[in-house]
Amino acid sequence: MNWRQPTFALPLLIGLLSASGLLSALLGDGGWDAMAWIGLGVPTVLGCWPLLRRR
């Protein structure tokens, strides 16, 4: 089975990543902020990528 096949596996992972990003910046600066940028950066890139890709 393809790793992209299970309907909710990757969305769940992305959701958890987003949530940890949203929370980590509340806890501190520096490394915590960087974690937030990664956590929110991944869904942002995934959302933009199909729009920017040429047909």
Place this chain on the structure above:
Amino acid sequence: MNSTTIRRWSQVHTWTSLICTLFLLMLALTGLPLIFHHELEHLLGDAPELREMPAETPHLSLQQLVDAAERHRVGEVIQYLGYDTDEPNGVVAITAATAGTEPNSSHTFMLDARSGEAVAMPAANGGILMVILRLHVDMFAGLPGKLLLAFMGLLFVVAVISGVVLYAPFMRRLKFAEVRREKSARTRWLDLHNLIGIVTLTWALTVGITGVISACADLLISAWRAESLATMLGPYRNAPPLTQRAPVNEVLAIAAKAAPGMQPDFIAFPGTRFSSEHHYSVFMQGNTHLTAHLWTPVLIDARSLEVTAVSRRPWYMDALSMSQPLHFGDYGGMPMKVLWAVLDVLTIIVLGSGLYLWWVRQRAPTTRREHKEAAA
């Protein structure tokens, strides 16, 4: 999931989305510049600039600052004095005709804590950013406007959840992030709508729910006044009106002693909605990253300067406080603001594509079943 269940969820998704989409588009568009309000205020020259003075110039006493504020706004009284971590030599003063005047009729300015000189804060009293903020918060319609937007936010949350339910049947034969570019525009946009919607899900739910909580702020503050404040103020129920106030100078020291390890965020003067008729309320905030968002009010008798109570926060006030950063995205530096803005634009695209998909389906009712089958 059988086809009846899918159809019901589909109806929920269609109708909750349709009702809230125009409001959500307005909120997403006005929210975009508000993410950068701090930077825009500086750019527009609306941010207060204090005069250069030698470092270590001593600050005036609090009472001198209050007097300076009331001299600057003749005929008005002080409602709040607030502290700004960005400007240690400035104090934000809010004045109005009476202590109980509602917030939109108040005047906000900065006082130079060293000289008592008033410095205008145009962004807080009018100007384009204030117009955008009012549109975003209540559409210039006061409490009914806020509650309407809160309801639209709830519909948005239901739309998002029903969208997740529908994601399963739509993606049954598709791999994650698969966009059928070779098919019709409708199919392509359906795939994009599903993909962008599912990756921005957590962010959209967070901003949606914290927005609903913030929109209910007036109700939560009223509940807090009626519940916590009323019990603490039992002994004052039949007290004669306050005629003479003790100078406010010492309240910060008194509050610091009552709530050790915390810092003052703002002082609410007697008669305002964050205080009582008889108290100075100093709102303290914690000094860790997380607790800096949470307030602990210290109520100080305005005549005797004795501490009446250090208030325990009800859970809904904590929820309200935590909703602020999670809605504004202002707690992780500039990169986070940029991500917030891009996620906001992605949400606009999800809203727009949803509207487009509905429109196309409306115009071709006969092929509806085919489309559904093509999609599933």
